[in-house]
Amino acid sequence: MKIKTLSRWLGVAAASTLLAGASISQQVPASRYAVLEDSAGVSALALREAVDPLFDPGEAPDVGETRALIVMHAGKIVAERYADGFGPESRFLSWSIARTVTGLIAGMMVSDGLLALDDPAPVAAWRQTGDPRAAITLRQLLQMRAGLQHREHWQPGPPSDTLAMLAGEGAADQAAFAAAKPLVQPPGESFADSAGTSMILAGIMTARLTASRDPAARRDAMARFLAARFIGPLGLRDFVPEYDASGTLHGAMMMHMSARDYATIGEFIRQRGHVEGRQLIADQWFDFMTAPSPANVAYAGHLWLNRGGEPTPLFPGQAGPEVMAAVGERGQFVLISPRQRLVIVRLGITREADMEALRTAMARLVRRFPG
Numbered sequence: 001m002k003i004k005t006l007s008r009w010l011g012v013a014a015a016s017t018l019l020a021g022a023s024i025s026q027q028v029p030a031s032r033y034a035v036l037e038d039s040a041g042v043s044a045l046a047l048r049e050a051v052d053p054l055f056d057p058g059e060a061p062d063v064g065e066t067r068a069l070i071v072m073h074a075g076k077i078v079a080e081r082y083a084d085g086f087g088p089e090s091r092f093l094s095w096s097i098a099r100t101v102t103g104l105i106a107g108m109m110v111s112d113g114l115l116a117l118d119d120p121a122p123v124a125a126w127r128q129t130g131d132p133r134a135a136i137t138l139r140q141l142l143q144m145r146a147g148l149q150h151r152e153h154w155q156p157g158p159p160s161d162t163l164a165m166l167a168g169e170g171a172a173d174q175a176a177f178a179a180a181k182p183l184v185q186p187p188g189e190s191f192a193d194s195a196g197t198s199m200i201l202a203g204i205m206t207a208r209l210t211a212s213r214d215p216a217a218r219r220d221a222m223a224r225f226l227a228a229r230f231i232g233p234l235g236l237r238d239f240v241p242e243y244d245a246s247g248t249l250h251g252a253m254m255m256h257m258s259a260r261d262y263a264t265i266g267e268f269i270r271q272r273g274h275v276e277g278r279q280l281i282a283d284q285w286f287d288f289m290t291a292p293s294p295a296n297v298a299y300a301g302h303l304w305l306n307r308g309g310e311p312t313p314l315f316p317g318q319a320g321p322e323v324m325a326a327v328g329e330r331g332q333f334v335l336i337s338p339r340q341r342l343v344i345v346r347l348g349i350t351r352e353a354d355m356e357a358l359r360t361a362m363a364r365l366v367r368r369f370p371g
Helices: 012-018 044-054 097-111 138-142 161-167 174-179 195-209 215-234 259-270 283-289 352-367
Strands: 033-036 065-073 076-082 255-257 324-328 332-337 342-349
Touching: 033 044, 044 065, 044 076, 044 352, 065 259, 076 259, 097 138, 097 195, 097 215, 097 255, 097 259, 097 283, 097 324, 097 332, 138 195, 138 283, 161 174, 161 195, 174 195, 195 215, 215 259, 259 324, 259 332, 259 342, 332 352, 342 352
Parallel strands: none
Antiparallel strands: 033 076, 065 076, 065 342, 324 332, 332 342
């Protein structure tokens, strides 16, 4: 399953040599692609026709700035293109794709017996007698239905809890800041996508690895776990997570990695936790992680589903309901379609006004593949 990587970003001449045998139109400058190949049921020409509009200025409608795109089919990269100034060794900010990584790490801990889905979430601040937050379970946190107050918006207007957590009063201990919020809905009844919820999960997982409150010890404990269970086994070459001042993994949005690392994570989900014959997460975890939440059928366990729930960042009706995705702000996508044996990574910068055009273009690319 591990993706084979090129040793470094190829120049124009080397890329031209690499693509010489591919059945693509000679009108396409080879320097645009690191990889472009025929795949089962999809020609390189058909791929190019779906990929190029995501990059080239002047194409209508505007989809924003695509900086990297990878298409994997049946475990192999069949298209890989970068904007000028970016390449296979570039690291890209995850934004909320990090939340899906957090979900996978939680799956590893549940598989190891360190956490249980339906036990009350082990948050010390919720253990006081009579605290209604004591009823919140790990399952509800992962499905974004904890019921806690959290204003996620980024636009001017009412105070944003996300901004206060990242750069304001909550920055020193982001998990504690989020966990201190009151209930505004009964646990389990309503959906609210929340950076604070992912930070609560990251705090819970860190506390399972060490009882120390020393930030360095907390960072080291999580870093060792990630190296042994996630980064090393998956073969992630450029994965760099951030931590807050308390030593908690920034499981909401601050991870950095190459486009190929994102593709590797997508393929890991497609393969339901298998890597080269090893099962790194219990298969049953993916039954949960990919099942619709009772509060929003477009959301599962820290993973989006291509279904008609509200809200949804995907494209229900334009591609099959089996498509799932890790999604980040400004148009970051790791799309997974198990039935099509497909993983697509798109990284870049897109304005909210252009997001519908981007979703339509991504759905068109998904539909190029059989199945």
